[in-house]
Amino acid sequence: MSKVFIDLKDFGAKNVRYIDTRFELGNGDAGRVMYEAGHLEGAIYWDLEKDLSDMQSIYGRHPMISKDKMTNLVEQAGLLVDDSIVIYDQGGSPFALRAYFLLEWAGFSNIHVLREGYEEAKNVLPVSDLVPNYPHTNVTLNWKDEQYIDIETVKKIVAGEIEAQLIDARSAIRYRGENEPIDAVAGHIPTALNFDWEQLKQNGMFLKQDALKEKLSGLTDLTKPVIAYCGSGVTAAPLYGSLKEAGYDNVKLYVGSYSDWIREHEVETSL
Structure with a gap:
């Protein structure tokens, strides 16, 4: 771990x-x-x-x-x-x-x-x-190029050609497409789960390892590749690090994130 x-x-x-x-x-x-x-x-x-x-x-x-x-x-x-x-x-x-x-x-x-x-x-x-x-x-x-995911790989994940779980680190209202204060299109990358990165911290510091395990271990299969993303690739980094700390074996980061995806691709909403 x-x-x-x-x-x-x-x-x-x-x-x-x-x-x-x-x-x-x-x-x-x-x-x-x-x-x-x-x-x-x-x-x-x-x-x-x-x-x-x-x-x-x-x-x-x-x-x-x-x-x-x-x-x-x-x-x-x-x-x-x-x-x-x-x-x-x-x-x-x-x-x-x-x-x-x-x-x-x-x-x-x-x-x-x-x-x-x-x-x-x-x-x-x-x-x-x-x-x-x-x-x-x-x-x-x-x-370690395998840790960095580009848009071509994300497309294959969305299409079901690669087995992996996308996890959106933004707030639930942005994920669902209810409110989008920054990007031109509201919603999320298809097939993605949502876990707001703000839940990973308390009182100005990140949670201890046991607390991170408690919050994150049930999110998806621990042995399945997981890919963190957010709006611009910045707040996905705490989710990336916390998933690793919580015991996930295969964690990657889509640095381009949602702001890269929406340049050319469709999104989903949960409205």
Whole structure:
């Protein structure tokens, strides 16, 4: 069973590389401002839209980045594939888990998301407003392409050509098509189940592993491939990580998500 999240009390600060991913949807500069005002000592900053998404792509609102961009991001941060890495955001947010997914895709294995987030961590760990400068590295990444699902694979799942369960991480009213505040078309990808990612957290942090297992283990077959998606691929990342933590053996992420699907394909509603 994967251990995606880590608690403050469960790791030592020595020999850990921190990645700060704080961000605010709709206010693209907020995360960098927060980081420059103070961050865990030694942390680098990765921005959801400048670093962790390809905002020039047409394939959704926060599309997948290329292997070249991910390699450059890792090397500029001075990371090595065997580094012990702890990623954090505000707490109970999707941004650290987006970075987690991308690092896992790139072959990193000693990576965790801090369950409590920065607001709790700053009371326990050293903080600084200094931006560290790590020597660039030269890495060969071991890509796990099977974790990333593109629209062609989703089409085959919907058509019944591939056995897998799509799970929509958006709110129930968006899934059902009752209200759609962002995308041009309301509804969900055909055959998808719904599980609102907001149920995965409480008091600004993600639930413990036992609680995640209780909430998620009955959602579908634990051994069946499951694919998390949302509106733009961002809030699907917490569902992706929580499914892994809850004991699902084969979890994947459709980064393009609903905003990519509706460019050319029909949807379902539950009205």
